Amino acid sequence: MRIDTGNRTSGVGKSGSAGRSGSRTDFAPTGADGPARAAGSAPVAGMTGIDAILALQAVGGPLEGKKKALRRGRSLLDALDDIKADLLIGQVSAERLDNLATMLSEIRERSDPALDGVLDEIDLRVQVELAKFGRYPSA
Numbered sequence: 001m002r003i004d005t006g007n008r009t010s011g012v013g014k015s016g017s018a019g020r021s022g023s024r025t026d027f028a029p030t031g032a033d034g035p036a037r038a039a040g041s042a043p044v045a046g047m048t049g050i051d052a053i054l055a056l057q058a059v060g061g062p063l064e065g066k067k068k069a070l071r072r073g074r075s076l077l078d079a080l081d082d083i084k085a086d087l088l089i090g091q092v093s094a095e096r097l098d099n100l101a102t103m104l105s106e107i108r109e110r111s112d113p114a115l116d117g118v119l120d121e122i123d124l125r126v127q128v129e130l131a132k133f134g135r136y137p138s139a
Contacts, residue, residue, distance in 0.1 A: 072107050079103060080122070083129075094133045101126050 079100045086092040104123045110116060130136070 069109075072103075076100075076103055076107060092129055094130065094135060097126055097130050097133075098135075101130065
């Protein structure tokens with residue numbers, strides 16, 4: 001916004017002009033005769049006290065979902081390593097397979113098709129191994 005005044009300052013630095021108060025007005029707002037009064041603000045109905053704190057705690061941070069996914073992925077990989085070791089010695093625990101099937105059903109987010117394909121293959125293998133024990137899915 002540009003403020004235009006009626007006179008230009010041509011003698012900047014003249015002696016005696018600094019600090020002199022005069023009755024001349026260099027700037028006058030156009031439009032209203034006096035300063036406009038700000039409108040009163042209406043009180044905002046919001047949460048106060050403990051409600052606000054609880055609401056902030058309920059909202060997860062930007063990295064919360066990523067940390068949760070990393071924890072689930074690591075636990076799934078640990079379970080797969082345990083089953084791989086059991087397969088190598090020829091004795092797979094049915095309880096371990098049940099735990100892995102439960103983990104697979106909880107881990108699905110259906111956000112990445114490639115990841116979902118890998119999880120589907122793991123789930124199929126777990127169901128085959130459970131079928132060897134005579135445990136068939138209730139689906």
